[in-house]
Amino acid sequence: MLSPHGRQLMSEAMVQVRNVQKSYVRGKQTVEVLHGLSLDIPKGDFVALMGPSGSGKTTLLNLIGGLDSPTSGEIRVGGERIDQLSGGRLAEWRARNVGFVFQFYNLMPVLTAERNVELPLLLTKLSAAQRRKSVAIALEVVGLADRARHKPKELSGGQEQRVAIARALVSDPALLICDEPTGDLDRKTADEILGLLQVLNREHGKTIVMVTHDPKAAGFANRILHLEKGQLLEQATAAA
Amino acid sequence: MTRTGFVIANLWRKKTRTVLTLLSIVTAFLLFGLLQAVNVLFSAGADFIGASRLVTQARVSFTQSLPMRLLPQIESVPGVEHVMWQQWFGAVYQENTQLIFLATDPARLRLVYPEYVMPDAEWKAFEQTRTGIIVGRNLANQHGWKIGQKVPIASNIFPQQDGSKNWTFDLVGIYDGKDEDWQRNTNVGWINFAYFDEANQFGRGLAGTYTIKLADVDQAQGVAQTIDAMFENSPDETKTQTEKDFNIGFIKQIGDIGLIVRWILFAVFFTLLLVVGNTIAQSVRERIPELAILKTLGFKDGSVLGFVLAEAAALCVIGGLLGLAIATPLGVAITRATGGNLPIAVDGRVWLVGGIAILVLSLAVGLLPALRAKRLTIVDALAGR
Numbered sequence: 001m002l003s004p005h006g007r008q009l010m011s012e013a014m015v016q017v018r019n020v021q022k023s024y025v026r027g028k029q030t031v032e033v034l035h036g037l038s039l040d041i042p043k044g045d046f047v048a049l050m051g052p053s054g055s056g057k058t059t060l061l062n063l064i065g066g067l068d069s070p071t072s073g074e075i076r077v078g079g080e081r082i083d084q085l086s087g088g089r090l091a092e093w094r095a096r097n098v099g100f101v102f103q104f105y106n107l108m109p110v111l112t113a114e115r116n117v118e119l120p121l122l123l124t125k126l127s128a129a130q131r132r133k134s135v136a137i138a139l140e141v142v143g144l145a146d147r148a149r150h151k152p153k154e155l156s157g158g159q160e161q162r163v164a165i166a167r168a169l170v171s172d173p174a175l176l177i178c179d180e181p182t183g184d185l186d187r188k189t190a191d192e193i194l195g196l197l198q199v200l201n202r203e204h205g206k207t208i209v210m211v212t213h214d215p216k217a218a219g220f221a222n223r224i225l226h227l228e229k230g231q232l233l234e235q236a237t238a239a240a
Numbered sequence: 241m242t243r244t245g246f247v248i249a250n251l252w253r254k255k256t257r258t259v260l261t262l263l264s265i266v267t268a269f270l271l272f273g274l275l276q277a278v279n280v281l282f283s284a285g286a287d288f289i290g291a292s293r294l295v296t297q298a299r300v301s302f303t304q305s306l307p308m309r310l311l312p313q314i315e316s317v318p319g320v321e322h323v324m325w326q327q328w329f330g331a332v333y334q335e336n337t338q339l340i341f342l343a344t345d346p347a348r349l350r351l352v353y354p355e356y357v358m359p360d361a362e363w364k365a366f367e368q369t370r371t372g373i374i375v376g377r378n379l380a381n382q383h384g385w386k387i388g389q390k391v392p393i394a395s396n397i398f399p400q401q402d403g404s405k406n407w408t409f410d411l412v413g414i415y416d417g418k419d420e421d422w423q424r425n426t427n428v429g430w431i432n433f434a435y436f437d438e439a440n441q442f443g444r445g446l447a448g449t450y451t452i453k454l455a456d457v458d459q460a461q462g463v464a465q466t467i468d469a470m471f472e473n474s475p476d477e478t479k480t481q482t483e484k485d486f487n488i489g490f491i492k493q494i495g496d497i498g499l500i501v502r503w504i505l506f507a508v509f510f511t512l513l514l515v516v517g518n519t520i521a522q523s524v525r526e527r528i529p530e531l532a533i534l535k536t537l538g539f540k541d542g543s544v545l546g547f548v549l550a551e552a553a554a555l556c557v558i559g560g561l562l563g564l565a566i567a568t569p570l571g572v573a574i575t576r577a578t579g580g581n582l583p584i585a586v587d588g589r590v591w592l593v594g595g596i597a598i599l600v601l602s603l604a605v606g607l608l609p610a611l612r613a614k615r616l617t618i619v620d621a622l623a624g625r
Contacts, residue, residue, distance in 0.1 A: 067536060067618045088540050095538025102622070106533045110249040115241045120537045122243055131241075167537075 013076075014175060014207040015041035015064055020073030020083075022059055022230075033059045034230040036073070043174070046201040046208045048218035051227035057211045058179060060227065064209055065177035066094045078174055095123045099168025099206075103180035105160040107152040113163045114139065114148040120171045138166040141204075142196060158189035165196060169206075176200065178210040182217050194220040247550045253523070261519045262559045268512045269563025269594060270570070272505060273586045276593055277571050279501045281488060281583065291460040291482035293352065296450040296467055299477040302490065305446035306476055317466050319459040320452050324348035327448035329431060330397035333383065341373075341393065341429040342448070343436035352453045355418045362387070362413030370435040374413035376426025385411055393429075398440040407439075421576060451483070484583065509601065517605040520552050524609040531613050532621030545614035552606025560598035564591060 022034040033056045041047050041064075049057040062068040063075055066082050069090075075083045078097055085093055107116045114135050121131040139145045142162040152160050161181060168176055178197065182190035198220055200206045210221060218224045226233040251258055296314065298304035305327065315323050324344055331341035346366040350356070358374065366372045375385060385391060392408045399405045409431065417423035437444050452467075454460055464480035471478045481489070524531070531544055539547075564586065571584035 062619055088542075091535065091538050091540045094536065100536050102533075106529060106622075108249075108530055108533075110253045111241070111246070115245075115249075118241050119246075119534075122241070122246070123538050128242075 012043040013040045014043040014045065014078060015039075015209070016074070016076040017060075017064070018074040018076075020060075020063060020070045020075060022056070022063060022068070023071050032230065034063075034070070037227075037230065037232055039225065039232055041207065041209060043207055044201070044205050045223065046198070046221045047210065048221035048224045049209065049211045049227060050213070050215075050218055050224055051233075054229075055227040056230040057227045059230075061177055061179055061209060061211050065098050065100060065175075066090050095120060095171065097173050097175060099165075099171070099173040099176045101161070101164050101168050101176065101178040101181045103183040105152070105157075105164045105184075107160055107163055107167075109152050112149050112151055113144060113155065113166075116152070116163055117166045117170050120167060124171065134170050135166075138170040139163075141169060141200075142166045156189075157185050158192060161185065161189075161193050162196070165193070165200075169200070174207060176206050176208045178208060180211055180213065182212070182214065187216075190214075190217065243547070244550075247547060247554060250523075250527075250547070251551055251554055257519060257523075258555070261516055261555060262562075264512060264515055265556060265559025266563040266566070268508050269560045269598075270567045271508055271563075272594060272597065273564045273567025273590055274571060274574070274584055275501045275505055276590045277567075277584045277586050279498055279505075280585075280589055291484070292454055292457050293483045294452040294454065294460060294464050294467075294480050295483055295486035296452065296478050296480045297486065298449075299468075299479040302449055302486070305443065305448050306450065306478065308445050308447045310450070310471065310476060310478075311447065313470055314450055314452065314467055317463055317470070319455055319463040319466075321455040322348065322351040322453040323450055324352040325433070325447035325450050327433070327436065327443075327446065328397070329393075329436070330395045331429065332394045332396055333392075339379070339393070339429060340427065341431055343431040343433045345433050346372075346374075346430070349430055352451050355422045356415040357418050358413050358415040362415075365412035366430075366432065369410055369412050370432055371408070371410050372412040372432050372435075373409040373429055374415055375411065375429040377414055377416050377423065378427045379429055380411075380414045382427075385414075387411055387414060398436070398443060400439050401441055403441065424577060449486075452480075509597070512601065513604055516552070516555065516601070517608070520548070520555075520605050521609045521612075523551070524548055524613055528616060528621045529624075531616060532618045535616075535618050536622075541614045545610045548610035548613045549602070549606045552610070553602040556598050556602040556605065560594060560601070564594045 017037060017039045020034055020037045021032070023030050023032040025031075037056075037060065049060060051057045059068070063070055063083075064077065066077070066085070070083050073083065074081060080093065080097075082090065082093060107113075108119065111119070114132075117135045117138050118131050121134060124131075126134065135148075136145065139148055142165050144159060144162050144166065147155060147159060147163075152163070155163065165181075176197070181197070182193050185193060194217055197208055197210070201208050201222075208221070210217070212218050296306065296310075298306050306325075308325070311323060311325065314320065325348075326342040326344045329341040329343055331339040333339050346363065350363055356376075362374065366374050373391065379385075389411050390408050391411050392406060394405045395407060396405065400407065415426060417426050452463065454463060460482065464482075467480045468478050531547075534544055534547070535541070567590075568586040571586040574584045
C-alpha cells in the first residue's frame with residue numbers, strides 16, 4: 001500500500017522499463033540475465049532493488065543508468081528512450097541526467113575532494129567560478145565543506161562516500177543510481193549515508209534507485225523491488 | 241581545475257615512476273640533441289663562409305703526401321697570402337702515448353697561424369735550431385716539459401737514416417693561444433721540417449698537406465676551386481677545403497660517423513619507446529576502474545583517449561624539451577673545449593627534428609594504451625573483467 005506521498009508520485013513516471021531483456025556473451029556461452037522485465041519508477045521515488053546474487057539487479061541498475069544497453073525492450077528515463085541512444089549521445093545524456101554512487105566510492109585518488117566533485121562539471125560550459133560555487137554547494141549539502149582540500153586517502157570511508165554523493169549531485173541530475181552505497185561501511189556510517197539519501201529524496205526531490213543486499217538499508221527506501229532470476233517478483237513498501 | 245590540470249595530476253600519481261621515466265626521456269633527448277648536431281655536421285656540405293684558412297690535401301686521401309713542388313704554384317694563386325705545409329709525424333711518447341706532432345717550416349707556421357703566441361726569441365730559436373721543436377702550453381703541462389730539455393719521441397711512420405724510429409728533439413719554445421678558445425687548442429707539437437726531411441729514411445721532399453692563409457675570407461671558395469683546378473688530371477690531384485671541413489674529414493676516417501650516429505639514435509629511441517610505452521601502458525592498466533568512472537560521469541570515449549594521449553605527450557614534451565635545452569649549452573661547451581674543431585651546434589635544425597621526434601614518440605608510446613582506454617566498456621571495467 002503506498003503512502004499519500006507515494007500515490008502522488010505515481011502520477012509521473014521517471015523511469016519506464018518495458019519488456020527488457022538483457023543477455024551477455026561470456027566465452028562461448030550466452031547468459032540471459034533479464035527476462036522481459038517491466039517496471040515503472042515515479043518521479044521523486046526512492047526504490048531499493050533487492051535479490052540474491054545473479055538475480056540481475058545490478059544489470060537492471062546499469063540499464064536504467066545508461067551504462068549499458070538492453071538486448072531488447074524499451075527504457076525511458078525522464079521521457080527519453082535511452083535504449084536508442086548511441087555511445088556518445090548516451091554519455092552526454094548520463095552527464096546531464098544521472099548521478100552515480102558506487103559501493104567502493106570510485107573517487108580519483110590524485111584529486112582532492114573538491115576536485116573530485118568538480119570533475120563532472122568539466123563537461124559543462126560553466127566558468128571556473130561557477131564550477132567552484134556548485135562544488136561548494138554540493139559539499140555543503142553532504143556536510144563536508146571543511147574537508148574540501150583533502151584527498152580520498154585522507155578521508156574515512158563514510159566521508160569518501162559523501163564526496164561521491166556530492167559528485168553525483170553537483171550537476172543537479174534528476175536521477176541518482178546507487179549500487180550498494182553502504183556495502184563497505186559500518187552500521188552507524190551506513191545509516192548516516194542512507195539518511196543523507198533520504199534527505200536528497202524528500203527535500204531535494206531526487207529520484208533514487210538503489211541496489212542493496214541489506215534489508216536495513218532497503219528500509220530507508222519508499223519501495224522495495226525483489227528480483228530473482230532476472231524477473232521482478234514483488235514490491236513492498238518500506239517504512240516511511 | 242581544468243582537463244589539463246587533471247592530466248598533470250595523473251602524471252604525478254606515482255612520483256618516483258614519473259621522475260625516473262622523465263629522466264630517461266631527458267637523457268635520450270640530450271643524447272639526441274648532441275648526436276643529431278654531429279649528424280648535421282657530418283652530413284652538411286662544404287661551407288666556405290668566413291673561412292680564413294684552407295687545407296689542401298691529396299684528393300685520394302690525406303694520408304697520401306703531396307710533393308713540395310706544388311708549393312710555388314699554390315703560392316701564385318690570387319687570394320693566397322701565406323702558405324705552409326705540415327707532415328704528420330706519427331708521434332708516440334714513452335711507451336704508447338700518441339701525440340699530435342707535425343713537421344713544418346717555422347717561419348711559415350708563424351705567418352699562417354698568428355693565433356699562436358710565443359716570444360720572438362723562441363720563434364727564432366725554432367728557426368735556427370735544426371733539432372728544435374715547439375709545443376703548445378697544454379701539451380707541455382701535460383708531460384711536464386720545460387724549455388731546454390731534450391724530448392725523446394718515436395715515430396710510428398718515419399724511421400731515421402739508421403733505421404731507428406726513436407727521435408730526440410730539443411724543446412726550444414712553448415706557445416700559447418691568443419684567446420681562451422685558442423688556448424684550448426695548444427696540444428700540438430711542431431718539428432723543424434728541415435731536420436725532419438734530411439734525417440728521415442724515406443719520404444723526402446714530401447710536404448704532407450698544405451695550409452693556406454687567405455688574403456680575403458670572401459675568396460675562400462674561389463681560391464679552393466682554383467687550386468684544385470690547377471692540379472686536376474695531374475698525378476697529384478688535390479682537394480682543397482676549409483680547415484674545419486678538413487678536421488671533420490679527419491674524424492670521418494674513424495668510420496662513417498653519420499651512419500654510426502644514426503644507428504645509435506635508433507637504438508636510443510627504440511629503447512625509450514619500450515620503456516616509456518611500458519610505463520604508460522602500466523599506468524592505464526592500473527586505472528581501468530577510474531577510466532570507467534570517467535565514462536560513467538559522461539566523458540566520451542574520445543575524451544578518455546585524449547586524456548591518456550595527453551599524459552604520454554606531456555611526459556615526452558617535458559622530458560624532450562628539457563633534454564634539448566641541456567644539450568644546447570653542452571654543445572657550446574664541447575665546441576669550445578675542442579677549440580672549435582668539433583663544432584656541435586644544437587641549433588634550430590636540431591630543435592626542429594627534435595620537436596618532430598617528440599611528437600612521434602608521444603604517439604608511439606601513447607596510442608595503444610589510449611586506444612585500450614577508449615575501447616573499455618564501463619560495465620566490464622567496473623566489474624573487474
